[in-house]
Amino acid sequence: MLTEKTVKELALALGEKLTNAGLVATTAESCTGGGVAYAITEISGSSLWFDRSFVTYSNGAKTQMLDVDPELINTFGAVSKEVVNAMAIGAVKNSDADIAVAISGIAGPEGGSEEKPVGTVCIAWYNAHSGHKTESYLFVGNRSEVRTQAIRLALLGLIENADALGSAQI
Incomplete structure (x- = not known):
């Protein structure tokens, strides 16, 4: 089962799925600080299926690099479905990728409410x-541990996304 695999095994599986589907991925990361991109680029040859990563830790970076509307951040907060959705769309728009994952969160130990x-x-x-x-x-x-769980789920979701797109293109 995929959920039991290590981050490296998930990155390998993602590379295989993207290669087979002829797709390219990008990431937009906040609380994981580039951890998903690091896992992906640990795989030799990942430049064939991975374009770039946006590490947008600050709200300003989210707006400048990913075109996230500052009003979304003001209204919903940086850690919100609305903002990560805008981050993911911005990552694809500002790259040569077909698919993206975006992550924002409160990894702790402070910062929660x-x-x-x-x-x-x-x-x-x-x-x-x-x-x-x-x-x-x-x-x-x-x-x-919070960051690692987020990285694993991000990779799992990219694999599912690549699977769905690969099947649709056949």
Whole structure:
């Protein structure tokens, strides 16, 4: 089962899916700080199916690099489905990729609130061919564990996205 695989195994599986489907991916990351891109670029030959990564830790970076409307951030907060969806769309728009994952969250140990406690992570997957999927999670663990869980789910979602697109193109 994919959920039991390591981050490296997931990145390998993603590369295979993207290569077979003729697709290219990009990432837009906040709380994971480029962790998804790091996992992907650990795979030799990933430049064939991975275009670039946007590490947009600050709100200003989200607006400057990914064209996220500042009003979305003001209204919903950086850790929201609305903002990660805009980040994912902006990542595809500002790259040569077909699909993207975007992540924003509160990895801790500080920064949480009653509404958005530490461990809250929003992830969006977007593809230029058939739209998006956005989810919100509440992970348990320390900062490193929250980030690792987010990276694993981001990769799993990209694999599912590549599967769906690959099947649609056949």
